[in-house]
Amino acid sequence: MNLHSQVKTNRCQPLVNLYWDLQNVSIQKSAHLLLSFAQTQGHLLAQNVYYNSQCQNQAQAKKPLSRLGFDCRDVPCPLKDSADHQLIAHCLKDIHSDRSPDIIILVSGDGDFCPLVRNLQSLDKKVIIFAQLGNVKQKLKDLVQDDFYFVDQLPKLVQVKTNPQTTAVKAQLIYEEAIDCLRNAIQTALNQGQRTSLSQIGKLMRHNPHFPKCSKFPLVCKSDGTTFSKLSKFVNAAISEGIVYAKTTGKEPEFFLSERNRLLV
Structure with a gap:
C-alpha cells in the first residue's frame, strides 16, 4: 500500500x-x-x-x-x-x-x-x-x-513580537510520513554499517526530503488526534504497532524493522 x-x-x-x-x-x-x-x-x-x-x-x-x-x-x-x-x-x-x-x-x-x-x-x-x-x-x-x-x-x-526570524508555529509531520522516514532511516543506518540507536535514527530522519526543516523534533500527528512531540515517544508508538522492535546490545538500545516492514522500504 x-x-x-x-x-x-x-x-x-x-x-x-x-x-x-x-x-x-x-x-x-x-x-x-x-x-x-x-x-x-x-x-x-x-x-x-x-x-x-x-x-x-x-x-x-x-x-x-x-x-x-x-x-x-x-x-x-x-x-x-x-x-x-x-x-x-x-x-x-x-x-x-x-x-x-x-x-x-x-x-x-x-x-x-x-x-x-x-x-x-x-x-x-x-x-x-x-x-x-x-x-x-x-x-x-x-x-x-x-x-x-x-x-x-x-x-x-x-504577529511577530520579538525575533522576526523565528516562528511560534511548531513544525508538524503526518504520522504515516514520519513512519516512512523512520523505516528509511533504520534501513539506511544498517546499509551503512551504523548503529541504529535513537540519536542516529533521529539524524538520518532529518536527511529525508519529507522531514520538516526545523531545529527540534516536529509534532507528529495521527488521524485520531494523537500527537508525539518527542522522537522517543514516536518510536515507542511504532514499537507498540509492531513496526519496529528494540534490542539492547550495548549501553543503549538499537531499533530494527519488523520483517513485514522491511519489505516496505
Whole structure:
C-alpha cells in the first residue's frame, strides 16, 4: 500500500505549497515573514522561488533565500514570462501528484496567473495571493477576494513580537510520513554499517526530503488526534504497532524493522 495515498484523509493540517515570482514581487527582507505565514496555514510541503540569474538583483537574492529554506528555481531565459510558465508547470505537476496541496500561496500580482488560479479553484484548492502595492492586476485580486494580501501586511498577519526570524508555529509531520522516514532511516543506518540507536535514527530522519526543516523534533500527528512531540515517544508508538522492535546490545538500545516492514522500504 502506498502510504502517501492516505495523506488526504490521514493528517491533522492542510498541505501547503508556496510559489514566488521574484521578478514580480521583490521582498527579500520579508521572506522570513512569508514563510511564517505559510506555516500558520498548515503543513508546508514546498516553498519555491522563481528567479532569473541573468538579472543581478535576482541572482543576489538566491543565497539568503536558500538559507531560509526556499527552493530557488533559476529560469535564465530572456523571453518574457518564461519564469511564469515554469512556475505554472511546477504548480500543476504538484497539484496532480500524490502529495497534492490543499492551499497554494502565490506571490505575484501578474494577471497572467488568472487562468492558473481559476484552474486551482475548480479543483477546490484554496489560493492565497500576495502582491506589492501598485503592482497587481485587479482581475487577479478579484479572483481570490478575501484571500488577497499586500506584502506590507505580513508583519501584522504573522504577529511577530520579538525575533522576526523565528516562528511560534511548531513544525508538524503526518504520522504515516514520519513512519516512512523512520523505516528509511533504520534501513539506511544498517546499509551503512551504523548503529541504529535513537540519536542516529533521529539524524538520518532529518536527511529525508519529507522531514520538516526545523531545529527540534516536529509534532507528529495521527488521524485520531494523537500527537508525539518527542522522537522517543514516536518510536515507542511504532514499537507498540509492531513496526519496529528494540534490542539492547550495548549501553543503549538499537531499533530494527519488523520483517513485514522491511519489505516496505
